[in-house]
Amino acid sequence: MSNELYAVVGHPINHSKSPRIHSLFAKQTGEPVEYTAIQAPLDGFANTVRQFFESGGKGLNVTVPFKEQAWELADQRTARAEKAGAANTLYQNSEGRLVADNTDGQGLVQDLTVNHGIQLKGANILVLGAGGAVRGVLGPLLAQKPASMTIANRTVAKAEALATLFAEDAGATILSACGFEAPDQPFDVIINGTSASLQGDLPPVRTNVITAGTVVYDMMYSLQTTTFNQWALDNGAVRVFDGLGMLIEQAAESFRVWRGVQPDTASVIDVLRND
Ligand code: ATR
Structure with a gap:
């Protein structure tokens, strides 16, 4: 053939x-x-x-x-x-x-749940960013039935618009939107969907969102540890993953x-x- x-x-x-x-x-x-x-x-x-x-x-x-x-x-x-x-x-x-x-959202969920064995059902998830990349993955993430999903962004209005758009997909998940500095307690899973690192920046989230049990996932990938994942490791994270698995999934x-x-x-x- x-x-x-x-x-x-x-x-x-x-x-x-x-x-x-x-x-x-x-x-x-x-x-x-x-x-x-x-x-x-x-x-x-x-x-x-x-x-x-x-x-x-x-x-x-x-x-x-x-x-x-x-x-x-x-x-x-x-x-x-x-x-x-x-x-x-x-x-x-x-x-x-x-x-x-x-297929981006399915790719992310597959990488998190199957390749890395992370349970999203019942998890408290912090999503950083509210651009196209984040919009593409929110539906499949919500379909996993997390306990809560907090969308934090530099431009809060964009995070709020996404929370409104996906309200009907949230089911029992508590879905909320805020600026980067508002989240003030540990999360089970933190997903970086910003492009801040392309400008050499980090989203300015508080370090107490991370504990040793937090899974940190940067949708970017790179040969070295990504800027965001390095920041997470420096602040107590143990399990950090980049987006290579998502790309392949x-x-x-x-x-x-x-x-x-x-x-x-x-x-x-x-x-x-x-x-
Ligand atoms: P993509 O397709 O990669 O999602 P995008 O739609 O331009 O690209 O979205 C980029 C995301 O990264 C947005 O959430 C953006 O924040 P704003 O909505 O406030 O613009 C975020 N972002 C980009 N540069 C950033 C920076 N230097 N610091 C923090 N967040 C940044």
């Missing part, structure tokens, strides 16, 4: 790990998948997508800065993409309509959506950690 074509679209795209991850999935599963990276012009995302599918492409991942455009462009959206307000996965259904999905979920086959992720996480 000849290979079927998939790609990740972004700008810039040269550092994307998605081609490496999906090639490893293809090799491992024997699926006839060829996966490349496409840099779309900043004003040419819709054209790039159209051309890709017109020339026979089967599925796209979408990354910065096009996730919101992918969501808008689609003819229909999965429920989880609808709520996320952004899409990282595109494909055509049997009628040729463009479907948008979002969201890719695996896209692969499953496209191919109907679930790749093994543990071996791929090992390979990328040692690249």
Whole structure:
């Protein structure tokens, strides 16, 4: 069987790990998948997508800065993409309509619960940030039924808007919004979804949100300990994780959506950690 074509679209795209991850999935599963990276012009995302599918492409991942455009462009959206307000996965259904999905939240939950064995049900969770990355993961996190979820952000109004948007998904979870400095007691799980470290900053949260039992998860990943995780370790955290597992799990979920086959992720996480 000849290979079927998939790609990740972004700008810039040269550092994307998605081609490496999906090639490893293809090799491992024997699926006839060829996966490349496409840099779309900043004003040419819709054209790039159209051309890709017109020339026979089967599925796209979408990354910065096009996730919101992918969501808008689609003819229909999965429920989880609808709520996320952004899409990282595109494909055509049997009628040729463009479907948008979002696998980021599932990727985060899978990494936390399966790879790291963390119980989110009944946990008190502090989420830092209220941008697109956080919006993309709140639904799947709330579906785990934490006891409480506190969304803290520099711009409090954005945290409040997310708490309102996700109120209907909260069920029995106590969902609240505040500034970074308000939380004043220990949390079971702290998730950093801000991009503060890109500016060399840290979200100014109090150190008493951390105890030795707190799990700290930075959605960023890096070869070294991330800035946020280092801060957490310096303030008493013992279990800190970066976002490499989430990156690979969201890719695996896209692969499953496209191919109907679930790749093994543990071996791929090992390979990328040692690249
Ligand atoms: P992303 O797609 O990565 O979520 P975004 O939508 O621009 O990008 O959101 C970035 C998040 O990081 C926001 O929560 C932002 O806070 P504001 O909503 O107040 O802008 C947060 N952020 C960015 N730079 C920050 C900094 N230097 N200190 C603290 N928070 C920061």
